Amino acid sequence: MTDLLATARALDAADPLHAHIDAFAPAPGVTAYLDGNSLGRPLRDIPEKLAAFVREDWGTRLIRSWDEQWMDLPMVLGDRIGTLALGAAPGQTVVADSTSVLIYKLMRAALRQAQSPSEGGTPRTEIVIEAGNFPTDRFLAEGVAAETGMTVVWLEPDPVDGVTLSDVDAVLSDRTALVALSHVDYRSGALADMPAITDAVHAAGALMMWDLCHSAGVIPMQLDQWGVDMAVGCTYKYLNGGPGSPAFAYLRRDLQGVLLQPIQGWWSAADIFAMGREYVPASDIRQLLSGTPPVTSMIAMQGMLDLIEQASLDAVRAKSVSLTDFAVAAYDEVLAPLDVRLLSPRDAARRGGHITIGHPEFRTVTQRLWADGVIPDFRFPDGIRLGLSPLSTSHEETLVGVLAVRDALTAA
Structure with a gap:
């Protein structure tokens, strides 16, 4: 048996990002936090930043802060x-509503366009989505299809390897209006081939939308270069914006003013203070807004963006690969002999920032782990996800979590 603890400590000693762990607030009673892919840890300075916001920006400047800074905050x-x-140039991304609302807006905008093709074109009638995608994405696709008379085409990929180019190619046709997929599978962590799939969708004449909730802040990407049409992602996972922090939406510049979102609020009007009788949408990315932005909920993520800028996303990805590779090695040594299954790709190039392991006893095991201060999360029917947020997690903490799973399972 290898000395896993010695390996973990050596990896931490060589980790160029290890010092960033001290930027995060400690959680009393928690010995291993392995759920950063669900809710990122708060930075140490968040309490003072929130207090300063209440004391100064809101408490002193009052409504003047709208003119001084808040009006442009969603775009900034x-x-x-x-x-x-x-990998997006300015003017194409906005922080606004929840993930669900933004997915709805973009899906509905895409299908409105598909139902009103250019002269001589044939209306498209199908939305393609994975049958095992996150419930919000699936439920919204079904709802939008019902509203528009579209048909949902369900992909059934391998549950570990996730959606592949061949899966998508098999269902594309001249009926396809929109393909909506997750960049990283929320269950297995499988990483989809974004550029290749986007190219295939465009070759079929359809629009491509990506859910970036499990990749934004941990996987480098090039939305502009890869020609992505639309994308939505949350900010409370690897961007550490806090529970319920608002999501972001990306809409490629040449589609702004062409794809029209359905929730026509005053914040997306061309002249927001004209209070005109008729709605005229803004021609830029502001068109994706609807109501007043949640300014207070935009504070926490700003410190995490500073950290990512200091570290570089490429370095964050390298640390993520190191953490998940180490977790797989630890799994092989201490969990595989206990009939625990690896439910994530072994190849790091095909994997996001978390790994998933499976065993029939894991619902009960998760309850024991939480009671003991080890925090992964459980995914139905029998999976535990180890979400390893690179800037706040060490290799030794990862090992503590894996060994705790072993100990809880053997005690069951």
Whole structure:
């Protein structure tokens, strides 16, 4: 048996990002937090930043802060996320509503366009989505299809390897209006081939939308270069914006003013203060807004964006690969002999920032782990996800979690 603890400590000693762990607030009673892919840890300075916001921006400047800084905040933060995490030039990303609302807006906008093709074109009638995608994505696709008279085409990929180019190619046709997929599978962590799939969808004449919730802030991407049409991602996982922090949406520049979102609020009007009788949408990325932005909920993510900028997303990805590779090695040594299954790709190039392991006893095991201060999360029917947020997680903490799973399972 290898000395896993010695290996973990050696990896941490060589980790160029290890010092960033101290930027995150400690959680009393928690010995291993392995759920950063669900809710990122808060930075140490968040309490003071929130207090300063209440004391100064809100408490002192009052409504003047709208003119001084808040009016542009959705676009300013969107541009930062686009630049640091998405490979997107300014003016194409905005921080606005929840993930669900933004997915709905973009799906509905895409299908409105598909039902009104250019002269001589044939209306398209199908939405393609994975049958095992996150429930929000699937439920919204079904709802939008019902509203528009579209048909949902369900992909059934391998549950570990996730959606592949061949899976998508097999269902594309001149009926396809929109393909909506997750960049990283929320269950297995499988990483989809975004550029190849996007190219195939475009070759079929359809639009491509990506859910970036499990990849934004941990997987480098090039939305502009890869020709992505639309994307949505949350900010409370690897961007550490806090519970319920608003999502972001990306809409390629040449589609702005062409794809029209359905929730016509005053914040997306061309002249927001004209209070006109008729709605005229803004021609830029602001068209994706609807109501007043949740300014207070945009504070926490700004510190995490600073950290990502300091570290570089390429370095974050390298640390992520190191953590998940080590977790797989630890699984092989201490969990595989206990009939635990690996439910994630072994190849790091095909894997996002978490790994999933499976065993029939894992629902009960997860309850024991939480009670003991080890925090992964459980995914039905029998999976535990180990979400290893690179800037806040060490290899030794990862090992503590894997060994705790072993100990809880053997005690069952």
